[in-house]
Amino acid sequence: MQIYTPDWVKHAVFYQIFPDRFAGRSHPSIPSHVQWEPWQAPPTLQGYKGGNLWGIIDRLDYLVDLGITALYLTPIFQSACNHRYHTHDYYQVDPILGGNEALTALLTAAHDRQIKVVLDGVFNHASRGFFFFNDILENGPYSPWVDWFRVEGWPVAAYQGNQPANYLGWSGNRALPQFNHDHPDVREYIMRIAEYWVEQGIDGWRLDVPNEIKVPGFWQEFRDRVKAINPEAYIVGEIWDNAQPWLTGDQFDGVMNYQFRQACIAFTAGHRVDLAYTTQPAYAPSPALQAPDYDQRIQDLLSWYPWDIQLTQLNLLSSHDTARLLSMVHMDYSSVELATLLLFTFPGAPCIYYGDEVGLPGGIDPDCRRSFPDKQDWHLELQTVHKQLIQIRHAHPALRMGQYQGLYAKDQVYIFSRFLDENRLIVAINCGSDAVSTPLDLSLLPYPISRVEVLYGNASTAHSTTSISKNLIDFHLPARQGSILLVSA
Amino acid sequence: MVLAGLLIGVLLTVAILCIFLVVLVLPNRESFIALQQHAHKPQRIETEFRELNDLQALMERKQPQLVEVRPWHDNAEYLALKADIQSESHAYRHVPSFLRGFMPKSWRKAWQYSESLTYVNNSIPKIISNWDSRELSRQCTPTLLQATQRDSLEKSFADLLGRCGRMTTYQGIKYFGLANLQEGSGWQFVAQADFEHGWAIITGRVIWQGQRCRFDHFSISNAV
Secondary structure: OOOOOEEEHHOEEEEEEEEEEEHOOOOOOOOOOOOOOOOOOOOOOOOOOOOOOHHHHHHHHHHHHHOOEEEEEEEEEEEOOOOOOOOEEEEEEEEHHHHHHHOOOOHHHHHHHHEEEEEEEEOOOOOOOOOOOOHHHHHHHHHHOEEEEEEOOOOOOOOOOOOOOOOOEEOOOOOOOEEEEOOHHHHHHHHHHHHHHOOOOOOEEEEEOOOOOOOOOOHHHHHHHHHOOOOOOEEEEEOOOOHHHOOOOOOOOEEEEHHHHHHHHHOOHHHHOOHHHHOOOOOOOOOOOHHHHHHHHHOOOOOOOOHHHHHOOOOEOOOOOOHHHHHHOOOHHHHHHHHHHHHHOOOOOEEEEEOHOOOOOOHHHHHHHOOOOOOOHHHHHHHHHHHHHHHHHHHOOHHHHOEEEEEEEOOOOOEEEEEEOOOEEEEEEEEEEEEEEEEEEHHOOOOOEEEEEEEEOOOOEOOOOOOOHHOEEEEEOOOOOEEEEEOOO | HHHHHHHHHHHHHHHHHHHHHHHHHHHHHHHHHHHHHHHOOOOEEEEEOOOOHHHHHHHOOOOEOOEEEEOHHHHHHHHHHHOOEEEEEEEEHOOHHHHOOOOOHHHHHHHHHHHHHHHHHHHHHHHHHOOHHHHHHHOOOHHHHHOOHHHHHHHHHHHHHHHHHEEEEEEEEEEEEOOOOOOOOOEEEEEEEEEEEOEEEEEEEEEEOOOOOEEEOOOOOOOO
């Protein structure tokens, strides 16, 4: 049995956008005379900034220039919440984002630029404003939709916090009534939503808390029906832990790889991680990792899932659910650069959280959802780092598809190789505060080596091949820097 | 006296020949490296992966089509690879085993790397193609053998045969690295294989005991 995952994802560089905060443009489809929060003011839990899909279209050329080939949009359907994880209507793009017309235009404009678009599907729960649930609030036990939710008694109290809710909400939140996925009509309703938007041209679904839906066969059917319309559609789940039960080839193509993030930041930032920003201790990038520990974590991670799935994992350093990396490491740019280097050289599709590439800081929610900064506030050096790494990833198939071999791990120095056919790269990273010179034994390389070319970073090398006994290559790595080297035979 | 003299003469000749082979043949890294490259090729036939310059073509490119999958031992490419590995062209095979202990450390390391890689890629298909627990027993260290209950191993392999069926494609090693990159205490690997009804990820470690490479950890980490 072969596992099949979408090939385009293996070559993609994703960009995650929080639509209310990335870019806005006035358009006849958007209500005018709306009082938005000031664009650059600190975000609040309930305020809207006025970003929309028309604004994203305007910024597509910026994304092309950066090297982005896929967008992951956090929810865009009609909702009474700025993050839109509280869905009112699954068939209607929020009017203040531009409505369905704007999504159609975005899909066309993105596809014209060979950019794929993945939407966020929130199918575990709806909003208490969702019209079926609203019918229950209005009509109580007489509502025809009672069985669509987990109603446990009467009256149902969606807003009266001093009364029992009498229905299940996600994480106990009465704003988010949970669907009853055992109900065949609910199941069919969700499947049709998924099919509908794939038919409209989206390129995949990011699934919100899919582990909460425990109905046997639900995600298998979801996959079958989505892939029947577009076999290349990408299905990626939000699973923070080991996701083996969902990554067996019959459900998701990948998950948001928080496990990689955790190891990557713990190694590159070490003790610089601000524990105040690790809201979920179980997933915190701490304690600090030394290179051998990091290598072991990577080996464990690579043994969890089949290789075709490893190549379509969604690897990330920040998201709308975490503090931004820059803030998490007390604005230490070297940590961000080192982590970004590992992100772009690891198997799986890298995903940049909007603004990270220009040094947008942000603590935990809602601070991590700040508006995209004006150009004068961009950290241009960090942006150049992102551009360079994306360019190198696009140019070298070994970084996207190649085998992984650990070569050296000691203290805070880690060297590994990615190789595919004749394309061979060595990635060397020094997370320590002092420059190091490290001899690398060429006999541990799975390919011949006669010349190394530094593609990225400031590593310098010297090697002698006059005799095998001296067949060592000396890596000189500056403090807190990493390099990518192209190996020629 | 004459016989003893002759015997000493023969031994000296053999020793000189061995030294000659070691000095002239061993430094030929070309053949050694070529073999390493062979050992890394997945043992299945795929359409050639080409780097695409055109982004449009890159995004639209479909998954390479696999040629009909056959049992690993019938696969011509695999047989060729195996023959090549075992061929006399492998420089290190010319080194008499009793001399390997005298090889310079760097030579021994290179030889062990190559042999470990070849050993893992050869042994895994033998063990899992038909879920042969006896083959695993033959390939593991005495310590691992001692720690393994034969009945439970046979039972779990029988269970895996029932669930996964026979192997159809050995995908090869995906991760390879020294178990302890400083001490060189064996090699860890992650490999993958496809079966009639599923797939499995094989993780483990090989170590060297004298002149022999053996599994001292072997697990089927995620069989479906």
